[in-house]
Amino acid sequence: MPFSKLGLSPALLHVLASHNYTRPYPIQQEVIPAILNNNDVLGIAPTGSGKTASYVLPILTNLQQATGSKNRHINVLVLAPTRELAMQVSDVFKLFSPSLPQKVKTLAVFGGASINPQMMALRGVNVLIATPGRLLELVEANAVHLSSIQTLVLDEADKMLNLGFKEEMDRIFSLLPAVRQNLLFSATLSNDVNNITQFLLRDPLVFKIEPEIESIDLITQLGYFVTNEKKGPLLRYLIKRDNMQQVLVFTSTIYSADNVADKLRKNGIDALSIHSKKSQGARIDALSEFKAGTLRVLVATDLISRGIDIQFLPYVFNYELPRSPKEFIHRIGRTGRAESPGTAITFVTPADKEHFKVIQKKMGKRVTMIDFENMDLRLAKPSGKSE
Ligand code: AMP
Numbered sequence: 001m002p003f004s005k006l007g008l009s010p011a012l013l014h015v016l017a018s019h020n021y022t023r024p025y026p027i028q029q030e031v032i033p034a035i036l037n038n039n040d041v042l043g044i045a046p047t048g049s050g051k052t053a054s055y056v057l058p059i060l061t062n063l064q065q066a067t068g069s070k071n072r073h074i075n076v077l078v079l080a081p082t083r084e085l086a087m088q089v090s091d092v093f094k095l096f097s098p099s100l101p102q103k104v105k106t107l108a109v110f111g112g113a114s115i116n117p118q119m120m121a122l123r124g125v126n127v128l129i130a131t132p133g134r135l136l137e138l139v140e141a142n143a144v145h146l147s148s149i150q151t152l153v154l155d156e157a158d159k160m161l162n163l164g165f166k167e168e169m170d171r172i173f174s175l176l177p178a179v180r181q182n183l184l185f186s187a188t189l190s191n192d193v194n195n196i197t198q199f200l201l202r203d204p205l206v207f208k209i210e211p212e213i214e215s216i217d218l219i220t221q222l223g224y225f226v227t228n229e230k231k232g233p234l235l236r237y238l239i240k241r242d243n244m245q246q247v248l249v250f251t252s253t254i255y256s257a258d259n260v261a262d263k264l265r266k267n268g269i270d271a272l273s274i275h276s277k278k279s280q281g282a283r284i285d286a287l288s289e290f291k292a293g294t295l296r297v298l299v300a301t302d303l304i305s306r307g308i309d310i311q312f313l314p315y316v317f318n319y320e321l322p323r324s325p326k327e328f329i330h331r332i333g334r335t336g337r338a339e340s341p342g343t344a345i346t347f348v349t350p351a352d353k354e355h356f357k358v359i360q361k362k363m364g365k366r367v368t369m370i371d372f373e374n375m376d377l378r379l380a381k382p383s384g385k386s387e
Contacts, residue, residue: 006032009061015099016057025050030207032058035151038181040201045209046187047156048333052092055153055183060093063126064102066150072122073148077176078129079169081159083110083280084287086129089155093127109134112280119143132160132168139175146175154200157186158193166192173200187330216365219332220343223356223367231319231347232263234372238345239269239297244315246290249299250331252320260319261299271297302327318346321355325362 003016003024024032027049034041035058045051059076066075080086090108097104106127109118111134122128122143130138138144154160160169182200186193197204226234239247249271251257257273264271272286272295289295302322316335322328335342346367348356360366 001029007036007061008032008057009064009100011099011101012057012060012096015096019095021053025054027051027207027209028054028057030205031055034205034207035059035181035183036061038062040181040204041183042197042201042204042206043183043185043209044187044189045185045207046330046333049209051185051209052089052155053096055185056089056092056096059127059151059153060096060100060104062151063104064100066102066126070145070148071124072143073145074125074128075148076127076151076153077135077146077149077172078127078153078155079132079135079160079172080129080155081131081163081165083108083112083131084283085156086110086131087284090129093129109138110280111137115141132165132172136168136171139172146172147177149176149180151181151183152176152200154182154184154186154196157184157196158188158190161190161192161196169196216329216332216363218341219335220341221332221346221365221367222343223346223348223369224372225353225369226347226349226372228349230372231349232260234347235260235317235319236264236267236269239264245296246293246313247297247315247317248290248313248334249297249317249319250322251299251301252322254301256320257299257301261297264297264299269297270295271299273299275301302331314342316342316344318344321346321348321352321359325359328359329363 027045031054086108093106105125107125108129110131254275257275261271261273274286290298313335332344
């Protein structure tokens with residue numbers, strides 16, 4: 001079914017076409033009509049499935065019928081677990097809203113950034129995307145009122161709960177008007193998510209998408225048996241040999257992320273690290289440089305393995321294995337999105353061998369392993385430099 005048959009505002013159809021949204025993804029086909037029809041929705045769908053547009057497009061369409069509300073009384077609230085996701089969702093609203101006849105103002109607010117500019121910017125906002133803690137600070141400061149909300153979206157509800165936002169979320173729910181539309185998206189349906197679902201949603205329409213399994217087939221996977229000492233040279237060798245640009249490298253610790261990025265830079269490969277100890281500004285800068293293609297390598301802990309969508313990411317490295325097979329799938333899910341195939345390369349030390357077997361079993365896919373002992377790594381070392 002084409003987008004034009006889903007009941008969206010005609011003004012949105014041109015923008016969809018100009019951004020290569022040629023056909024709705026499965027989740028969009030199901031969820032868009034349900035939201036337009038004012039149903040509550042439970043979407044079990046991870047990032048990469050097209051879930052963001054599945055709620056942004058009908059919300060924008062419904063807002064075209066909304067009557068103006070009092071200043072600082074927002075119409076739509078999207079709760080998101082991280083600043084990165086909040087900004088990403090806000091970008092999708094901002095991509096589509098300018099084409100609409102009735103103006104829609106969108107703002108993303110999150111902690112770790114100064115609150116005053118956010119307070120000022122809240123004037124006249126219709127759609128607010130917020131992390132829970134910062135939203136409550138803004139409510140307490142009377143900078144925003146939640147009593148006119150028509151639609152509430154919880155995006156990545158499972159992650160919000162994992163990050164310990166339950167109390168903040170409950171407080172926010174208590175401030176909302178009784179009659180409203182509720183949309184909840186989550187990659188998994190854990191017991192905690194189930195509890196919130198039962199409490200929050202009225203007769204929800206439930207949609208479940210499992211693109212992780214599908215998208216795994218789009219990813220070319222390679223593994224290298226390697227010792228810890230040889231990982232750095234091997235990484236540099238592969239990046240240089242294949243002239244890889246836009247490379248996302250996952251490590252399991254903050255120390256290791258910094259260390260890998262340092263070594264790459266010392267060897268003439270542009271790299272930055274991103275993790276929870278980095279300042280808000282540094283995280284945003286690194287991510288946007290990486291997205292824009294001006295930063296060649298981003299070294300990350302699992303902080304960004306979920307929730308962040310980078311289009312057409314060609315290479316992901318597992319420099320160190322994550323503990324759970326699920327996290328492994330989330331990591332490599334950054335590549336092989338939709339119709340853009342990518343390569344995921346995993347380094348496996350002798351100590352990792354058994355664990356990697358478990359991961360492959362859970363993933364339902366065997367990874368081709370390469371014996372790097374016979375490779376000539378000299379290319380990895382610029383003349384005169386050593387480890
Ligand atoms: P999401 O799951 O919302 O993070 O979306 C994943 C990616 O798919 C984003 O980069 C979107 O821009 C892209 N996308 C979403 N829906 C479509 C569509 N119908 N056609 C093409 N690209 C899409």
